[in-house]
Amino acid sequence: MGHAVCEVCARNPVLRGEKKKPVEEVRRVIEGGVEEEACLLEAGYLCLGPVTQGDCGASCLKVNVPCRGCGGPIPGVRDYGLRAISAVASALEDEGLVDRIEDPVRLFYRYSLPGSMIGKRLGK
Numbered sequence: 001m002g003h004a005v006c007e008v009c010a011r012n013p014v015l016r017g018e019k020k021k022p023v024e025e026v027r028r029v030i031e032g033g034v035e036e037e038a039c040l041l042e043a044g045y046l047c048l049g050p051v052t053q054g055d056c057g058a059s060c061l062k063v064n065v066p067c068r069g070c071g072g073p074i075p076g077v078r079d080y081g082l083r084a085i086s087a088v089a090s091a092l093e094d095e096g097l098v099d100r101i102e103d104p105v106r107l108f109y110r111y112s113l114p115g116s117m118i119g120k121r122l123g124k
Contacts, residue, residue: 002053004050004053004054004074006054010061011038011040011061020039020091022092023041027045029045046066048108050087050091051069052067054074056071069110079115080111080112081108081113082116084108
């Protein structure tokens with residue numbers, strides 16, 4: 001409990017002693033496959049594994065499907081979508097790639113929009 005999907009994912013290059021590579025392009029799942037052992041986020045598929053609770057054992061990633069966040073946020077995350085946006089944006093090689101993300105609200109807030117900080121007043 002308390003570990004991100006990436007921390008239990010066999011595709012994570014860091015767990016194999018390699019350095020993470022920046023995301024050079026943003027791809028949609030329908031645009032083709034990726035090597036079975038390659039990190040899906042590095043390959044350009046928007047994977048939310050860095051900020052999602054990994055109790056699932058990275059089940060989706062084992063069948064070549066990027067994490068979509070159904071496990072909920074890792075401990076300490078106040079706004080899941082905001083943390084997911086930050087994690088993905090920091091992995092991108094070029095800030096122009098953000099424009100290639102289709103329907104970001106649906107992707108980043110799929111399971112967490114009602115609990116997000118969007119539209120809420122912050123304390124003084």
